[in-house]
Amino acid sequence: MESKEYFSEVAVQWDNMWANFFSESLREKALSLTNAVQGNTAADIGAGTGFITEGLLRQGLQVIAVDQSSEMLNVLKKKFAHYEGLECRVGELENLPIVDASVNYVFANMYLHHVESPQTTIMKMVRILKPGEKLVITDLDEHQFMFLRTEHHDRWMGFKRSNVEAWLTITGMKNVQVTCANENCCAQSTCSNDQAKSPSAGKLH
Numbered sequence: 001m002e003s004k005e006y007f008s009e010v011a012v013q014w015d016n017m018w019a020n021f022f023s024e025s026l027r028e029k030a031l032s033l034t035n036a037v038q039g040n041t042a043a044d045i046g047a048g049t050g051f052i053t054e055g056l057l058r059q060g061l062q063v064i065a066v067d068q069s070s071e072m073l074n075v076l077k078k079k080f081a082h083y084e085g086l087e088c089r090v091g092e093l094e095n096l097p098i099v100d101a102s103v104n105y106v107f108a109n110m111y112l113h114h115v116e117s118p119q120t121t122i123m124k125m126v127r128i129l130k131p132g133e134k135l136v137i138t139d140l141d142e143h144q145f146m147f148l149r150t151e152h153h154d155r156w157m158g159f160k161r162s163n164v165e166a167w168l169t170i171t172g173m174k175n176v177q178v179t180c181a182n183e184n185c186c187a188q189s190t191c192s193n194d195q196a197k198s199p200s201a202g203k204l205h
Contacts, residue, residue: 026138026183030107031055034134040104045096045125046111047088050076056107057083064103068092093121098128105134112139112164113156119167126171135173137164138181 030052036042038060044053047065049072056063062085067073073088080086091097093115106125115121125135140158165178 023183026181027052027055027109029181029183030109030136030138031059033136034105036061036105041102042105042107043098043103043125043128045093045106045108046114047076048072050079052107052109053080053086057086061085061105063087064089064098066091066097093124096124096128100127101130103128103133104130105136107136107138109138110140112137113154113158116155118156118159118164119170122167123171126173135168139164141180 036056036059039062041062041064042056043064043066044050044056045066047053047067048069050065053063053065053076057080063083065073065076065086065088067076067088067090070090073090077086077088089097106129108121108125112118112121122135122137129135142158142160161178165176168176168178
């Protein structure tokens with residue numbers, strides 16, 4: 001099963017699943033990093049069913065939610081249909097459906113470890129930012145929980161913070177910070193007794 005198929009299959013269960021993976025406090029920490037201005041536009045890349053999107057909408061932002069799974073976005077749209085400032089777009093990084101230099105903030109939560117090329121992905125996310133605006137990536141520190149590769153279709157077993165900092169710096173972005181969010185991302189294997197508990201690192205540009 002490919003990653004896209006997996007996420008389409010679990011879309012209706014995803015809200016219950018992520019509640020076991022990471023906490024709402026992770027979202028609040030990520031959102032606080034931008035000092036977002038109400039009415040500005042944010043892109044949520046790999047939005048899923050709207051974990052980050054929900055927080056952005058509550059702050060009064062216009063939100064473009066992007067995901068490769070139309071099933072995920074259908075769940076998201078139903079949940080937040082009462083918000084006027086939401087637009088959902090089906091798309092993948094190879095053809096990101098957002099115009100260059102058009103948004104104030106880009107968020108990507110637990111997304112980077114699913115892509116083929118993290119460095120290329122970061123460059124494409126930076127490209128859609130208006131000059132001087134902010135990118136926030138929350139993802140896993142490097143770990144050895146291999147069942148996440150087979151059961152959750154993770155491509156990368158987390159990341160070294162020094163690598164992520166280098167990828168962000170190469171884009172030309174300024175004030176790059178790679179810090180620990182002081183949160184743990186947890187997952188239980190469905191095929192064994194293995195349990196993953198990995199620190200989540202917040203990467204702010």
